[in-house]
Amino acid sequence: APGGTEVEKLVVRWLGELISYSKTAHGLLTSGGSMANLTALLIASRRKLGKETARTGLWNGGPPITIYTSDEVHMSIPKAADILGFGRDHVRMIRCDDRARMNVHELRERIQADLTNGLKPFCIVASAGTVNTGAVDPLKEIAAVAREFDLWLHVDGAYGAPAALDARKKSLFAGLELADSVSLDPHKWLYVPVDAGCLLFRDEATAKAAF
């Protein structure tokens, strides 16, 4: 059904524009935010571990790979770490400040400590609209940490990302366009009446290479 494929491509481009991704961005529709998050973590890990893991699996004698997120993150992230075989213990739940946003100082310290201990950090998951309070993590600062340590930055905007369209709230989302991938749920704030999630990635080539 090439028609369906064309519609998906167009919708994905629209959703990318909505979060200020450039025209080179791409993505795919999923059954929901949980599948979008799971797919993002798989792509992120492939980038760090190489395509070899498709053959060897994670049990090739290397150190555990670690994910960094806040303790306000949606449960689909630790769940994806379980399903993908990274293990929930390797999801570092960074504490939040008094506005329920990830503490970037602690984030950097935790990454550094894990590196010192021989672990292999590969991904930071920031939230753009947490489930409990709607808080948006300091995306720009977190993007700088991701760049510093060469980590994939995924932003879970499943429910909150469309708020970037509100001029009064736009500043909260500064840095969203720096994320390597963003998940966004059309079945939430965009009122699509059937299950529909979306994973957007800034660089189509990286995502393609992962598979």
Ligand SMILES: *Cc1c(COP(=O)(O)O)cnc(C)c1O
């Ligand atoms: C709803 C939500 C998810 C999970 O999405 P589903 O569509 O229910 O799979 C993930 N993250 C956040 C922040 C959400 O609000």
